[in-house]
Amino acid sequence: MKKTFLIICLMLSMFVVSCGKGGKGSGNSVSFNMEAEPTSLDPQILTDMSGLFVTSMTYESLVRLNEKNEIIPAGAESWTKSDDGKVWTFKIRQGMKWSNGDPVTSKDYYNGIKRGIEPKTASEYAFLAYYIENAEDYNTGKLKDFGKVGIKAKDDYTLEFRLSQPAPFFLKTLIMPIYFPVNEKALATNGDGYATEAKKSIYNGPFIIEKWVHNNKVVMKKNPNYWNAKNIKVDTLTGLIVTDFEAATNLFENRELDLTKISVEKMANYEGKPELHKFPNGRVYYLGFNTSNPVLKNQKVREALSLAIDRKELVSSILNGAGIVGSGIVSNGTAGEKGDFRAEAGDLFAGFAKVNAKQLFDEGLKELKMTPAQVKLHLLVDENGTGKKEAEFYQSQWKDKLGIDVDVEVLTKKERIARAKAGDFEIVRYAWGPDYADPMTYLEIFHSKAKDINFAKYSNPEYDELIDLAKVNQDNKTRMDAMKKAEKLLANNFTYSTLYYEVGVYLINPKLKGVVIRSVGDSIDFYNASITK
Template sequence: MKKSFLVFCLLISMFIISCGKSGNDGKSAAFNIEAEPTSLDPQVLTDISGFMVTNMTYEPLVRLNEKNEVVPAGAESWTKSEDGKVWTFKIRQGMKWSNGDPVTGKDYFNGIKRGIDPKTRSEYSILTFYIENAENFNNGTIKDFGQVGVKLKDDYTLEFTLSKPAPFFIKTLIMPVYFPVNEKALATNGEAYATEADKSIYNGPFIMEEWEHNSKVVMKKNPNYWNAQNIKLDTLTATIVADLDAATNFFENKELDLTRISVEKMESYKGKPELHTVPDGRVYYFGFNRSNPVLKNIKIRQALSLAIDRKQLVDSVLNGVGLPASGVVALGNAGEKGDFRKEAGDLFAQFSNTTPKQLFDEGLKELNITPAQVKLKLTVDEKGTGKKEAEFYQAQWKEKLGIDVEVEVLTTKERIARAKAGEFDIVRYGWGPDYADPMTYLEIFHSKSKDLNFAKYSNPEYDKLIDLAKVNQDNKTRMDAMKKAEKLLSDDFTYSALYYQVGVYLINPNLKGVVLRSVGDSVDFYSAYITK
């Protein structure tokens, strides 16, 4: 799942990369997912590591091609009613699960129902709320799923009825919450479903053969896959190496074919064919826990955010590979006439003449406390530049505000769990776009967004603007609403954007057809193959 930008793209940034593998048989590739997936249950997973694996082991209704266009996958075709509310999908006949069972419309229906069911506690259930009564079923207002706008018309026809037209609805169908579920596999494995490689069955281009937790996920080509003749790799291994310097060593030892690289080691690869720099749409930001009495004060939150020199962060910590953030929506998303970010402007500009220390002192005075009484902890994960960034933030707060902030470094899985449980003071978080629209960033901060809105931002006016932008068919009206909403969010400082990421990858020059994109699955091996 979203450094000076070397390339800016209008909607989404994508490169087809040629790179190569030293696999024993010329048909194996290994890549680094950096962190143990939070889950490999499609309706439950929340992170990009899980998405990169499940996108290869399950077949969604639609996929993105190398141009990031929506193309048929589990559904061979679809139609949309004139009013934009009813979408009808024809499920591809002849598909099989990895155990030989036929894949039918009921499997997709089961998966979608499970994603909406409140018992599943799917964080991505929010993506289904465009469907009539999906939100009401998810929050328990209605108990009968028959009232939800998902209907199985026959064995191979699935129909969605939306509460209001949503122009980008089909783009959301690439997400795992819409993936199919085999009833037999779910019943057989119960609560253990998808917790191990052999606790599920698969209908995607690959079958998960091994999941060695915190080490690797091994996938083998699925002979039952409907498009197996066009899947060129026999084995795909997702390796979990959090330290990018260590991952670079694996790459140099020909144990990895693709990995992100640390900004420090990037210099030694400049000008070499292995190095690829790709704008990826991801934004990193602070989340402030307002249940902490100190952070409840907006001036304290403002001071902590504005004390960070974002340009220095990008230049010195990220080695120039990034862009200082000016709002939570990254560059590369269409606005009214051009790029949304450029149209919305720099939301921190209004504070250019504000002194963070002055804000901090005013906040302390309002709270009637001294700097020594401010005890805060910053939570980051071990992945990528997390630890290095934490040291920078610590130094900035010490220099500009005169406070010592403790740093807690966790695994990505632990950091996500702590955030969802509200067990943090300040947490560094990242979000990448699930589909090509500014809404993919903004909807997660809606008050009904549950765990994705982990800092519990709540503003009725923000919710009203987002609700309007979700359903309005006029592009200018939608964009105006989202620009106003983003400014409300930014001015509150419950969340505060830091920088936009550019993915810097090392890729073996013999591995071809890999697609790197800034929306959905960031690394797509569907068309990958090895040359010698």
């Protein structure tokens, strides 16, 4: 019965806290734990979940996801697609305003996308716009004239995208911040400081950022100028930055938080209580190996380090069951050809079950003319959640099974991300949550053109070719077959190695209704939230 329920949850890929009438539109405040300081609150620059939580509530994208993870109109009230799938035309909703009273027009969305692919912006998500005609050439500096890029504000309320090739999932990518609008006046006024503080931007979403206390909290107030303000029931939304889930659990118990992930140690205390909610959230955790390191350049060494980790013990003992053993980079709950992609692609590690990790490790070191005593490696993790406990587990596994000592450095999440992107690591524990509902959201980040997001610099022309095919082919079977082959190539190389898929364990105030927790894009959505007194 439990297994059946888990499969259903995975296929739904989202959880809704049952709606109630709740809140009356005045004095309604909700606080949640966003866990880490945002790397940025600039939509075209941010890359982390904390930034996405905030900007999805403060900017209005062209489209949004509803409680069923379906694309619905938002900044665009309607759209059409040409018969060949290359031209998308969006009608911008008239009457929308920025928080300073300026009208929101198609030019604002045009400005946002232009800024996102400007080379000087250095947006790590620029690759999402490469489906647009000439966007890649403009982003990489091959093309200087933005007028040749396939995006046009045809009039104040009509925005057109011309794609270089049909992209079956293009509409799904528009929920991402790189497509969010930019007000030219706010950008010009704030210059390099744009969106670095609460008052250094203006907003067109359901909320306005009132206060950003770095490394402490972000306070958002309901935006009276928002086009759908009458249906936004929360007046104040506060994201606290609490990296320690034990501390966050205490804040929840003291009624200072309405929603937070819970520490795995305290999970048992809430079993059977209405506050506890478990949800397979699509987030994949994996190790990245820096192949420029003289030891890690050897594939046998990377493979041995990966296979030495008992993932079943990791999930059961360290995560207290709040995870699913990873069997590929694409998480369960992602649609494939006919059903679940993960089920169709299978367990990519099954073929390594009988491999002797120590023997493989010794073979790799022999090729490098090294002994175990000469191996000096360093693991980066962040302080969030189970990061420290996992690091200790990996250390013990490598010591017991391979005979090596690996140093561990515990950083803030922001520092860990920055170090990974700078290539300043040897081994790093990383995580990725799906941006949109397609296996491509997991796989395209390992394309050689993905720049800093492909932080371990995996590069394989065959992999790139398969991903490029899957991006544009209109036949679902052909697309899925290409992605399955690509994922297997990635797994067999061991530059990246999957550990587990996260099962988010949350404490939610029973009085908080209408919150959507999903595995795609903004994982905690307060758009329809309300709280009873």
